[in-house]
Amino acid sequence: MEKKNLDWANIGFSYIQTDKRYVSNYKDGAWDEGVLTSDATICLNECAGVLQYAQTCFEGLKAYTTEDGRIVTFRPDQNAKRMVSSAKGLEMPPFPEARFLDAMEKTVAANAAYVPPYGSGATLYIRPYMFGSSSVIGVKPAAEYQFRMFVTPVGPYFKGGVRPLTIRVSDFDRAAPRGTGNIKAGLNYAMSLHAIVSAHEEGYDENMYLDPQTRTKVEETGGANFLFVTKDNKIVTPKSDSILPSITRRSLVYVAKEYLGLEVEERDVPLSEVAEFAECGLCGTAAVISPVGKVVDHGREICFASGMEKIGPVTQKLYDTLTGIQMGRIEAPEGWIHEIPIK
Numbered sequence: 001m002e003k004k005n006l007d008w009a010n011i012g013f014s015y016i017q018t019d020k021r022y023v024s025n026y027k028d029g030a031w032d033e034g035v036l037t038s039d040a041t042i043c044l045n046e047c048a049g050v051l052q053y054a055q056t057c058f059e060g061l062k063a064y065t066t067e068d069g070r071i072v073t074f075r076p077d078q079n080a081k082r083m084v085s086s087a088k089g090l091e092m093p094p095f096p097e098a099r100f101l102d103a104m105e106k107t108v109a110a111n112a113a114y115v116p117p118y119g120s121g122a123t124l125y126i127r128p129y130m131f132g133s134s135s136v137i138g139v140k141p142a143a144e145y146q147f148r149m150f151v152t153p154v155g156p157y158f159k160g161g162v163r164p165l166t167i168r169v170s171d172f173d174r175a176a177p178r179g180t181g182n183i184k185a186g187l188n189y190a191m192s193l194h195a196i197v198s199a200h201e202e203g204y205d206e207n208m209y210l211d212p213q214t215r216t217k218v219e220e221t222g223g224a225n226f227l228f229v230t231k232d233n234k235i236v237t238p239k240s241d242s243i244l245p246s247i248t249r250r251s252l253v254y255v256a257k258e259y260l261g262l263e264v265e266e267r268d269v270p271l272s273e274v275a276e277f278a279e280c281g282l283c284g285t286a287a288v289i290s291p292v293g294k295v296v297d298h299g300r301e302i303c304f305a306s307g308m309e310k311i312g313p314v315t316q317k318l319y320d321t322l323t324g325i326q327m328g329r330i331e332a333p334e335g336w337i338h339e340i341p342i343k
């Protein structure tokens with residue numbers, strides 16, 4: 001199969017339309033069998049649930065070309081599962097996990113020419129999502145839904161690749177206590193838009209959100225969880241009911257313990273403790289693990305001892321091990337790598 005002629009090394013994190021996407025519709029209490037289509041346009045009633053009351057959730061995962069030329073995805077079963085929990089949280093009919101995996105195999109295989117080559121620095125981002133498609137005017141769930149999945153080749157999420165980021169402590173919250181912070185609801189991202197635009201305007205790469213109840217503890221950023229490294233090389237990551245349970249973060253915790261022999265603490269992280277850490281990273285599918293050099297809390301600068309100039313040594317080891325597993329250079333734990341059959 002011949003690859004598309006894209007400038008793989010220089011693509012950013014933006015949408016490039018590819019050949020095929022998967023669509024399945026839910027009507028009369030059942031999902032139809034689903035098809036691949038070339039049509040990237042959606043036609044909806046003006047009163048569709050997604051348009052009126054933001055009834056939509058999504059997922060994000062990646063396909064990689066391994067050193068030996070296979071196309072693989074990383075723990076897609078976890079995305080399928082999380083999408084079920086997001087759907088339930090928004091009163092949407094879950095898309096069955098086995099169907100999610102089947103749709104993913106079909107969508108990636110149909111766009112295999114867009115999977116960036118091994119070593120190019122780019123990957124294929126896979127975006128499954130679903131939304132209320134039938135009309136609702138009283139506040140209630142829609143009766144009909146659409147599940148879709150498209151792919152787009154992407155480069156690094158943060159401009160400039162792996163470089164230490166500067167983030168600010170946000171005055172806005174991304175999620176309410178006992179709200180939707182722990183599911184991947186589109187509405188969480190809508191309400192982060194003002195915060196991210198104003199952060200960028202002020203020269204910051206991202207926002208550090210605090211816990212919405214007390215505003216004293218670190219939660220996450222708009223699109224990634226935090227991992228901190230203590231001065232004695234322990235990993236610390238915030239535990240909270242209002243953050244998204246990142247698959248990357250959970251995988252890095254495993255990698256830290258089982259591959260690197262590091263101690264890991266998942267617990268409350270008071271903002272006042274952040275200055276004590278040696279390294280800080282943002283972890284997620286899009287972010288992979290992006291080093292943070294500086295956190296600015298209303299004019300007070302917290303600079304990480306290791307990691308201001310370049311990625312710190314422990315963050316680097318985590319990055320190398322995780323990406324090594326994803327690209328097939330390092331043996332993966334059982335069940336983490338899902339190969340895409342290409343006919």
Ligand code: PLP
Pocket residue numbers: 060220221222223224225244245246247248249283284285286
């Ligand atoms: N937190 C938020 C708010 C996100 O949007 C994401 C991205 O999916 C993550 C964390 C990281 O999650 P994952 O590692 O499963 O991609």
Ligand code: COI
Pocket residue numbers: 059060061222223224284285286287
């Ligand atoms: C991801 O990492 O997949 C995300 O969803 C983060 C962002 C692009 C929304």
